[in-house]
Amino acid sequence: MRIHFIAIGGSAMHNLAIALKQKGHDVSGSDDAIYEPSRSRLAKYDILPEKMGWYPENITADIEAVILGMHARDDNPELLRAREAGLKIYSYPEYIYEQSKDKIRVVVGGSHGKTTITSMILHVLKESGQDFDYLVGAQLEGFETMVKLSDAGVIIIEGDEYLTSPIDRRPKFHVYQANIGVISGIAWDHINVFPTFDNYVEQFKIFLQTIIPGGTIIYNQEDRIVNKIVQESGASVSKIGYSATEYSVSDGITILHVGEKNIPILVFGKHNLYNIEAAHGVCSKLGISDGQFYSAISSFKGASKRLELLGKNADTVVYKDFAHSPSKLKATIEAVKEQFPERELVAVIELHTFSSLNRDFLKEYKGSMDPADVPVVFISKETFEQKKMNAYGEHEVKEAFGNSQLNFFNNNEILVKFLSSINYKGKNLLLMSSGNFGGMDLTVMADTALGKGG
Structure with missing residues (x-):
């Protein structure tokens, strides 16, 4: 079949495109931006778009199926052309x-x-x-x-x-x-x-x-x-x-x-x-x-980004985790505390998603960081701007989490300085986010913690 992907760069979309290419289908795609690892993987299978953007001329009469990604908008030029042409349009779940x-x-x-x-x-x-x-x-x-x-x-x-x-x-x-x-x-x-x-x-x-x-x-x-x-x-x-x-x-x-x-x-x-x-x-x-x-x-090592080990020594373990919702945050912190009951835990959560940053939803985090010995919340100033949301600060976050001991940061450099100042001997570090902590190099942070923990 001749199949075209609109918004091919998404994690599920680019993998489906690769799977169909491997089955022998003629696959093409478009997107306005494609990031790693999607970019390299699409290039490997020769289905990376030559140029970024939406081009109605990509939609040709020989296309037998169009697969529409969530990243595209309902007024996408290629989608509109596909509808005009009466082509079969699927979401990837369909x-x-x-x-x-x-x-x-x-x-x-x-x-x-x-x-x-x-x-x-x-x-x-x-x-x-x-x-x-x-x-x-x-x-x-x-x-x-x-x-x-x-x-x-x-x-x-x-x-x-x-x-x-x-x-x-x-x-x-x-x-x-x-x-x-x-x-x-x-x-x-x-x-x-x-x-x-x-x-x-x-x-x-x-x-x-x-x-x-x-x-x-x-x-x-x-x-x-x-x-x-x-x-x-x-x-x-x-x-x-x-x-x-x-x-x-x-x-x-x-x-x-x-x-x-x-x-x-x-x-x-x-x-x-x-x-x-x-x-x-x-x-x-x-x-x-x-x-x-x-x-x-017994040999299952865990899913990607779930309690992923960044490094360890005799005194300290550093994990990163995809946790961002209140239930996942609480479960992840409790898991590390139970596994290492004799060690203090420095737990850092970046509020990054639309839901987690929503003022009305923020109270759902109440008590979720209480098991951590050093609880830290980070919100990048740029995240509020990118999502066109009104910013709030330390007082609102501490009140919502119900934790007066909580440390709040909205500046990446100050966060790094704070975490780097801690003596990690007898402590573990847990970094939780679906984002990237404002560009923090997690490998360097792990090395710093392990250097101060041994």
């Missing part, structure tokens, strides 16, 4: 569904843990020699792309609740029509799209209704909201709840207690124990035995 409608579709949804649960399932299936397709929201070790489409009979999909495309306002996970669905937890996010908590929860109720009749929902039964909506749902599906496995922590290693077996694992934190059991539930439905599952999960 295209994934079209390519997988004859497969068993596993869709992993929830406010947190989606990428990790999906990654765990992929790891176990791969270790067990199974053939499968997938769509995941992070670049994984051992996988060339974030998307694979083949003749496999099953596809594992990370089911994002964010919008499908500029012209399709459905959450992505409503599009896939799962055979096996997962809900890992519900904690309000995306306030710019779902202005109230009830409106956000409604999307998960709808997700349950999109699971095909006779399908299965695997859900966190210890999450009060998840448990309630699943139990109250009239969807004609099997309902399988899960809880965290029994475990202990010894010498910085988390050990699962499964029956009479003790299984050391490479990831840690209570949230990851829930993630493991979500993945276990899915793998069981796909025919993986308990023995196969726990043998494989």
